[in-house]
Amino acid sequence: MKEKKPLSEQEKVIEINGLYKSFGNYHVLRGVDLELYKRENLVVLGKSGTGKSVLIKIVVGLLAPDHGDVRVLNQHVDQITYKELLALRLKVGFSFQNSALYDSMTVRENLVFPLIRNQKKLTKGEITSAVEEMLDAVGLLHTINQMPSELSGGQRKRIGIARTLILRPEIMLYDEPTAGLDPITCLEINSLINEVQERFHTSSIIITHDLTCAKAVGNRVAMLLDGKFERQGTFEDVFNTNDERVKPFYDYNFIQ
Numbered sequence: 001m002k003e004k005k006p007l008s009e010q011e012k013v014i015e016i017n018g019l020y021k022s023f024g025n026y027h028v029l030r031g032v033d034l035e036l037y038k039r040e041n042l043v044v045l046g047k048s049g050t051g052k053s054v055l056i057k058i059v060v061g062l063l064a065p066d067h068g069d070v071r072v073l074n075q076h077v078d079q080i081t082y083k084e085l086l087a088l089r090l091k092v093g094f095s096f097q098n099s100a101l102y103d104s105m106t107v108r109e110n111l112v113f114p115l116i117r118n119q120k121k122l123t124k125g126e127i128t129s130a131v132e133e134m135l136d137a138v139g140l141l142h143t144i145n146q147m148p149s150e151l152s153g154g155q156r157k158r159i160g161i162a163r164t165l166i167l168r169p170e171i172m173l174y175d176e177p178t179a180g181l182d183p184i185t186c187l188e189i190n191s192l193i194n195e196v197q198e199r200f201h202t203s204s205i206i207i208t209h210d211l212t213c214a215k216a217v218g219n220r221v222a223m224l225l226d227g228k229f230e231r232q233g234t235f236e237d238v239f240n241t242n243d244e245r246v247k248p249f250y251d252y253n254f255i256q
């Protein structure tokens with residue numbers, strides 16, 4: 001599989017400098033510096049419990065940093081008003097690991113719900129075309145009247161992505177998008193993440209333990225080690241090392 005290359009785009013949509021976060025005596029983030037450039041896919045890797053979710057929660061203002069500067073779309077997330085934070089969150093789509101669909105609603109209703117909650121001025125016709133366009137984009141228009149329980153795990157992931165995308169976020173955050181899926185479906189989700197980048201011009205952070213996914217979707221890769229991103233760059237840059245904290249990731253994913 002061909003590795004993606006970094007983009008030449010230099011406009012930053014997320015900029016994190018010197019970020020620290022502790023819970024009691026447990027120092028999770030210890031000097032995180034990270035940038036997400038416009039239209040790039042950045043893969044974030046790291047062992048379980050290293051603080052990837054904590055980092056994402058700080059980015060969307062669900063947790064406050066202890067120290068450091070966190071700018072998202074040129075706004076300091078810990079210095080803006082709650083109203084500004086809510087407006088900012090609409091520009092940052094979060095695709096949950098478990099897809100987080102409403103089981104009692106059809107696929108159509110799952111997509112209509114965020115639209116009417118957040119964009120109250122749309123007409124019925126506009127809502128219908130937005131829902132159909134987004135389902136078509138993820139290749140699942142034919143499931144529009146089905147219930148989530150009637151869909152496969154891969155289809156639920158796609159609907160979850162469509163539901164996040166329907167608000168047209170500038171930034172997408174994918175939390176372990178291929179977790180629990182078979183290899184073929186993983187490849188389909190990887191393609192979808194790349195299609196979303198191309199078609200909707202999103203900038204994305206993809207948290208994953210799946211290095212095939214990392215290689216397929218990431219323009220850059222950043223590995224969280226001991227509370228900071230010590231290794232960042234292309235897939236090759238990050239894994240071309242004998243660092244014993246890094247090698248097992250590679251060896252486990254690509255049996256040598």
Ligand SMILES: Nc1ncnc2c1ncn2[C@@H]1O[C@H](COP(=O)(O)OP(=O)(O)OP(=O)(O)O)[C@@H](O)[C@H]1O
Nearest residue numbers: 023024026028046047048049050051052053054055
């Ligand atoms: N609100 C909180 N209060 C106390 N400790 C917390 C809180 N949130 C996270 N932690 C701790 O911070 C550490 C990092 O958690 P986090 O969920 O960010 O890990 P992760 O890298 O996302 O792991 P995984 O890959 O398993 O999802 C964990 O030890 C967790 O217990």
